[in-house]
Amino acid sequence: MQPSGGQDERRQPHQAVDCQAQGDIFKGKITAAEVARQYDLTVSEVEGWIDEAQRSMENGFKARRKGIRE
Template sequence: MSNEPTVKRWTAKRKAAVVMDIFKGKTTVAEVARQHDLTVSAVEGWIEEAQRSMENGLRARPKDIREQYESELRET
């Protein structure tokens, strides 16, 4: 069992910190999943969400949340 305290609620801030650690190579998806009793697919979902948000944030004219959601619906 990990020495990490049990996380009862995964806030956006906590998810972002974990995703950044993965991006920086400080940890892996499998390690995060194992340490926090999460599924690998859940952590990968956070990564995908972060990548979509970063792409929108780097646009010259970012879409608002509604536009981004509607655009994602059209793409699927």
């Protein structure tokens, strides 16, 4: 995982963090605090991204189930 730094990325933590780190967070291999340190983000930014990603996945599953029932 290579941090890329930059002001724009601080505003969009989910874009600053590479796919490997994102997967590792969800698998529990790395903590939000570790990712925040590596990518120069705050823990709350990373946790916010995690919450947003979980909501998006839940909505995707709900929509998929609804489509299957029809």
